[in-house]
Amino acid sequence: NNILFLFDEPESFLHPNFISIFSEIVCYFTNRLYCIAITATHSIYLVKNSLQENIVVFRKNDEKIELEKPSFNTFGANLNSLSYFIFGFESPLEHEESVIKKIVEIERYTQKSFIELIDKYGKILSSETIDRIYMKLQNEKS
Structure with a gap:
């Protein structure tokens, strides 16, 4: 025991x-x-x-x-x-969200297409993360 x-x-x-x-x-x-x-x-x-x-x-x-x-x-x-x-x-998820938020703030008024975002961020971010950024930018437009 x-x-x-x-x-x-x-x-x-x-x-x-x-x-x-x-x-x-x-x-x-x-x-x-x-x-x-x-x-x-x-x-x-x-x-x-x-x-x-x-x-x-x-x-x-x-x-x-x-x-x-x-x-x-x-x-x-x-x-x-x-x-x-x-x-x-903060956890990795919170860090990821803060990075996404900063990029959305930077790109808010640029009107970049999804392809342009991939060209700019594709070497450092996954396509899923870029998609989330793009969707947030699109939601802000509507």
Whole structure:
């Protein structure tokens, strides 16, 4: 009964599809063997698959380590909320939205066609992102 599993960033070695399976396996064994598992991670997906009561974030402030527990339910939580709580910055989705918003502001009065937007941004943005920009620009016209 005195079993402790330590996992150090298991997501580094797992295909993204297996992160939730890893969580299920850890839960299965900790519940059946009455043992403890500690996972150090930078994956918001592992946190999203864990109950609030099982999450503790370690923060280093100056020379002190502080522990912080989430004030919201983490299981199935919004990735943006988890990212902000754990890392203190916007998630990739929020960053993408802010980039799209800036480009829409720049292109608002240029009347560029979809092809012209691809020519201008195609080397740095996916065609799906350019399509979203184009649709936002079209919606502003109507």
